[in-house]
Amino acid sequence: MKKLLVYLSHYKKESVLGPLFKLLEASFELLVPLVMAAVIDKGIAGRDTGYVVRMCLVMVGLGVIGLVCSVTAQYFAAKAAVGFATGVRHALFSHIQSLSYTEMDTLGTSTMITRMTSDVNQVQSGVNMTLRLFLRSPFIVFGAMAMAFTINVKAAMLFVVTIPLLSIVVFGIMLATMPLYKKVQAGLDRVLGSTRENLTGVRVLRAFNKEEEERKRFSERNGALTRMQVFAGRISALMNPMTYVIINGAVVALIWTGAIQVDGGIITQGQVVALVNYMSQILVELIKLANLIVTITKALACAGRISAVLETESSMTSPSEEGWTEAMETGERGTVEFSHVELTYKNAGAHSLTDVNFKAERGQTIGIIGGTGSGKTSLVNLIPRFYDATEGAVLVDGRDVKEYPLHVLRDKIGVVPQKAVLFKGTIRDNLRWGKEDAGEEELWEALALSQAKEFVEKKADGLDTMINQGGKNLSGGQRQRLTIARALVKKPEILILDDSASALDFATDAKLRAAIRGMKERLTVFIVSQRAASIQYADQIIVLDDGEVAGIGFHETLLAGCPVYQEIYYSQFPKEDE
Helix, strand or coil, X not given: CCCHHHHHXXXXXXXXXXXXXXHHHHHHHHHHHHHHHHHHHHHHCCCCHHHHHHHHHHHHHXXXXXXXXXXXXXXXXXXXHHHHHHHHHHHHHHHHHHCCHHHHHHHCHHHHHHHHHHHHHHHHHHHHHHHHHCXXXXXXXXXXXXXXXXXXXXXXXXXXXXXXXXXXXXXXXXXXXXXXXXXXXXXXXXXXXXXXXXXXXXXXXXXXXXXXXXXXXXXXXXXXXXXHHHHHHHHHHCHHHHHHHHHHHHHHHXXXXXXXXXXCCCCCHHHHHHHHHHHHHHHHHHHHHHHHHHHHHHHXXXXXXXXXXXXXXXXXXCCCCCCCXXXXXXXXXXXXXXXXXXXXXXXXXXXXXXXXXXXXXXXXXXXXXXXXXXXXXXXXXCCCCCCCCCEEEEEXXXXXXXXCCHHHHHHCEEEECCCCCCCCEEHHHHHCCCCCCCCHHHHHXXXXXXXXXXXXXXXXXXXXCEECHHHCCCCHHHHHHHHHHHXXXXXXXXXXEECCCCCCCHHHHHHHHHHHHCCCCCCEEEEECCCHHHHCCCCEEEEEECCEEEEEECHHHHHHHCHHHHHHHHHHCCCCCC
């Protein structure tokens, strides 16, 4: 939590004024029982109506001033807490963006979402409640006891006994529920993870008729969370009856001793009423304090989880962009070389890629083919440094990718991932992810190259056609063509198509490859595909088998001498046709 408090430093004034106004409100609240005692002892006992009215107006004045102080304190506390949470969210989001894929894979998406939302909300609530009540509640408890001693020492001794008893009950229940609430938060993680899986994979669930199984799995996780919350709630529910038994017992004892002292003329009736009011104030504030500490405990647990993400360092270091010039790029533009490259994912038991060696010259098309899990995507992910090679070196333009500032390296490369991801907004907005200042002509050129121009022109709004989140209002082929257009807008030196034409028919796929090959910029293109037809005319074809290179060469060479390539090709084309 200490590391997160730095985000509260911009709200020092609010962090001071909030508790200060709460203490002012508490001071006026402590005066109310004394005014009430005066009303009873002087006004009512002396039948002085004017005095009663004047004292009632004083009480109203104290109430109004207290209300103003309370509202002001709430304003400053809320401003500080919301500003603090905003700072934490921004820092958390920025830090997550700086992490490599390795850390994201380790942390998990559902966990990061929970920490960005639920955990930050809990910490915000904890800061808000702390600023409002952390000083006020103890001030009222000890202030009420001090005021009781000014009235009558003997009666006030009941406070000395009652406060520790109440504290034992309140804080004992709090200590018992603290670890339970931590378990509840972990259970919430699991429920959110299950919810996310069901929402993102809803089409697959329906395709395989797995809705009932997922409902059952969700119900089990949700039921476990409910049971934990109910168990924690039952223990917390003991607080009210136990504290009211103690406080009412203390009030009975107070009235008993007070009546004896009133009868003996030691104290007045009004003072007994004031003592009872102070006892009630102590009860209310102790319960508030206990709830505050439970909230703070939850907030501290959530703050620890947020800090754990912020303390996670990226395993991928990047040189500073300052001072970088194009003259530092020594090799020919658009070349990619793999030199004895090996890749092992974190916590994996075996290599995903083993001793990969090849060189792609500028303007060449490199086809990558292999069975499922052979390492095709792993190989192309090393070029833009989504992952770092564990052995060997990946060279772009004759320089190791680890020597490039990440922004400089990725500015050279256009990546179209396996899953076509589009964002809510217009087609124009989505395409400009590739190049922010792209003009109308550049956008239409990219659409023409990706074979998407025809269907975009048919839309009533053209480039201003709205796309739903994830491109849900487009077909699979349309989504793929728009993601390819987005990559082509930036005119990259290196273009990676990671199985990104799987939803296109063979004719459109062929036109797309021909259009990219005909670009005057002479892009170096990597085509990852399961289709032999998509890569058979490539300048080099790399055949992968279980992370190892089974063959490199032209289509005819591999068809004659590479068993893995033969198996893939003849599974798609009959031998007699060949």
